[in-house]
Amino acid sequence: xxxxxxxxxxxxxxxxxxxxxxxxxxxxxxxxxxxxxxxxxxxxxxxxxxxxxxxxxxxxxxxxxxxxxxxxxxxxxxxxxxxxxxx
Amino acid sequence: xxxxxxxxxxxxxxxxxxxxxxxxxxxxxxxxxxxxxxxxxxxxxxxxxxxxxxxxxxxxxxxxxxxxxxxxxxxxxxxxxxxxxxx
Numbered sequence: 508x509x510x511x512x513x514x515x516x517x518x519x520x521x522x523x524x525x526x527x528x529x530x531x532x533x534x535x536x537x538x539x540x541x542x543x544x545x546x547x548x549x550x551x552x553x554x555x556x557x558x559x560x561x562x563x564x565x566x567x568x569x570x571x572x573x574x575x576x577x578x579x580x581x582x583x584x585x586x587x588x589x590x591x592x593x594x
Numbered sequence: 595x596x597x598x599x600x601x602x603x604x605x606x607x608x609x610x611x612x613x614x615x616x617x618x619x620x621x622x623x624x625x626x627x628x629x630x631x632x633x634x635x636x637x638x639x640x641x642x643x644x645x646x647x648x649x650x651x652x653x654x655x656x657x658x659x660x661x662x663x664x665x666x667x668x669x670x671x672x673x674x675x676x677x678x679x680x681x
Contacts, residue, residue, distance in 0.1 A: 511657060513600055515624040515674060536653050537602040538625050553670060562671040566623050570598060570657070571666040579658040583640060584649040587602060 509575040510549065511541040516565035523559040524567070527552065536587040543575075596662040597636065598628040603652035610646040611654070615639065623674040630662075 512532055516524050525534070531552045532540035544552070549569070556567055572578055599619055603611050612621070618639045619627035631639070636656070643654055659665055 511598070513623070513626045515626075516671075536600070536655065539600045539602075539655065556670060560671055565671045566674050567670040568623065568626065569666075569668040569670070571668060572659075573664055577660050577664070579656075581656040581658060583643060583654040583656070584603075584647055584652045587653050 508544060508546070508549075509541070509572045509578065510544045511539065511570040511572075512552075512567065513539050513570075514560075514565070514567045516560055516567070520559060520561065520565060524556065524565075527555045527559060530555075534588055595631060595633070595636075596628070596659045596665065597631045598626065598657040598659075599639075599654065600626050600657075601647075601652070601654045603647055603654070607646060607648065607652060611643065611652075614642045614646060617642075621675055 510532065512528060514521075514524055514528070515538065528534075528540045531544055531548050532542040534540050549571075553569075560567065597619065599615060601608075601611055601615070602625065615621075615627045618631055618635050619629040621627050636658075640656075647654065
């Protein structure tokens, strides 16, 4: 399946969240990662995130799609991750 | 169609970007908005954003789907917009 992850976490936990998320996904821009992921890896990702976020304060959203067939990514302005300009 | 918009813009332009985006979409969490949108309104949104962002520095990504039928939104931690917990 295809995953877009967006996080809104306190500054002091950003680097930990990023370190975990980058194991499974591609960094796109500030607070956004995406990529193909298996069910098993999504479970691992969530488990590892649970250990680093404060669930009373931080928020992580997973947009999950069966595949990226019907997903269009359209960019405006600078593309922060220039290696990843085609979805 | 269904749109998830994520932005990564300089602090001094965040409020302007938000003001424009909120005319068309629902605020979800820091840097993320989403909602049903027509082609015409997406064009308007892009045009208005173009006037407030610095295209040499800022980045806005639009994830566009034909509908939200196959989209699952899964939250972890706090739901920042508690009015909008069902996709």
